[in-house]
Amino acid sequence: xxxxxxxxxxxxxxxxxxxxxxxxxxxxxxxxxxxxxxxxxxxxxxxxxxxxxxxxxxxxxxxxxxxxxxxxxxxxxxxxxxxxxxxxxxxxxxxxxxxxxxxxxxxxxxxxxxxxxxxxxxxxxxxxxxxxxxxxxxxxxxxxxxxxxxxxxxxxxxxxxxxxxxxxxxxxxxxxxxxxxxxxxxxxxxxxxxxxxxxxxxxxxxxxxxxxxxxxxxxxxxxxxxxxxxxxxxxxxxxxxxxxxxxxxx
Numbered sequence: 167x168x169x170x171x172x173x174x175x176x177x178x179x180x181x182x183x184x185x186x187x188x189x190x191x192x193x194x195x196x197x198x199x200x201x202x203x204x205x206x207x208x209x210x211x212x213x214x215x216x217x218x219x220x221x222x223x224x225x226x227x228x229x230x231x232x233x234x235x236x237x238x239x240x241x242x243x244x245x246x247x248x249x250x251x252x253x254x255x256x257x258x259x260x261x262x263x264x265x266x267x268x269x270x271x272x273x274x275x276x277x278x279x280x281x282x283x284x285x286x287x288x289x290x291x292x293x294x295x296x297x298x299x300x301x302x303x304x305x306x307x308x309x310x311x312x313x314x315x316x317x318x319x320x321x322x323x324x325x326x327x328x329x330x331x332x333x334x335x336x337x338x339x340x341x342x343x344x345x346x347x348x349x350x351x352x353x354x355x356x357x358x359x360x361x362x363x364x365x366x367x368x369x370x371x372x373x374x375x376x377x378x379x380x381x382x383x384x385x386x387x388x389x390x391x392x393x394x395x396x397x398x399x400x401x402x403x404x405x406x407x408x409x410x411x412x413x414x415x416x
Contacts, residue, residue, distance in 0.1 A: 202241050202269075202291065202311060210305055217297040222289050229282040229290075236273040238292050239312075242266050245288030246363040249280045250371065260372040262322060263364060265349060269315040285363045333415070338373040339383045341413040343393065347403055359394075359402040366398075 203214055219238075223229060229240070232251060247264040261280055264270050270282055302309040333341065350360050364372075370380045384401075387393045392409050394402040403409055 202308070206305065206307075213304065214301065214308075217293055217301060219292040219294075220290070221292050222287065223284040225284055225286050227284045227288075229284060229288075230271070230278050232278055232281045234278050236271065236276055236278050237295060239269060239271045239295055239298060240282075240290045240292050241269050243289045243291060246285040247282055247288055248285055248364060248368055248372075249282050251280050258371050259374075260368055261326065262319075263346075263368075263372070269312065269319075272312075272316055272319065285368070335373075335375055335379050335383045336386065337412060337415060338375065339369075339380065339387060340392075340409045342369065342373060343387075343401060343403060344406070344410050344413045347406065358404065358406075359396070359400060361400055363399075 203211060203218075206214055220243075223245075229247065230238075242264055243266055245266070247268075247270060248260050249262045249264065249270060250258050250260040252258055262270075263285070264282075271278065273279055298308070346360065346362075350357075362369075366377050366380050369375075370377045373380070375383075384393070384395060387409075388395050392403070392405050392412075394404055396402065
């Protein structure tokens with residue numbers, strides 16, 4: 167893991183009104199309004215920077231383990247992360263894939279409830295939990311954003327329960343691909359072709375399937391003309407509406 171010194175910020179400050187929302191151009195983040203700090207005033211941003219740390223992780227790095235003391239919250243500015251839990255016999259259940267703009271590390275007690283591992287080279291903003299909580303009274307919008315992220319996490323957990331409990335293998339793969347495609351669309355990427363940063367094993371452990379079933383089902387979707395698989399790390403959705411209908415059980 168490598169940590170950066172300094173903030174590498176190019177800040178445009180309105181000298182006439184230092185309480186107006188500032189425009190921040192950060193060389194480590196191009197998330198725009200999706201950034202955690204978006205909308206802060208000049209003074210708020212300077213205060214915010216006193217608790218902000220930035221770090222990068224190489225692919226396959228364990229950022230924290232289940233049961234470790236919950237000391238930091240993280241938001242991804244580049245790359246992808248997987249969250250998972252392990253059973254006592256070593257079996258793994260991936261609970262989420264996280265992408266730029268997503269939060270992870272949230273906990274209701276003093277230890278992490280899952281393990282976080284980087285799928286690609288990952289860049290994060292990292293916040294000491296106690297210091298961040300101390301800012302909430304000064305900047306209620308930060309607490310509101312974090313509450314929104316927590317709500318989204320709960321909604322995703324409910325979708326995961328439905329995915330694992332009631333859907334067929336084809337419906338699971340369709341749901342997974344449609345979910346990724348919609349996530350990219352929210353971030354302005356409307357291309358039918360997109361990267362799969364996770365392995366087939368990761369997909370299997372997310373969907374509650376075997377690797378063989380994942381590979382066989384993807385091949386079936388390709389044979390039916392719903393998707394294309396130019397290589398193992400990319401997929402193109404050719405007939406989105408039909409795939410979305412399959413995801414919904416049609």
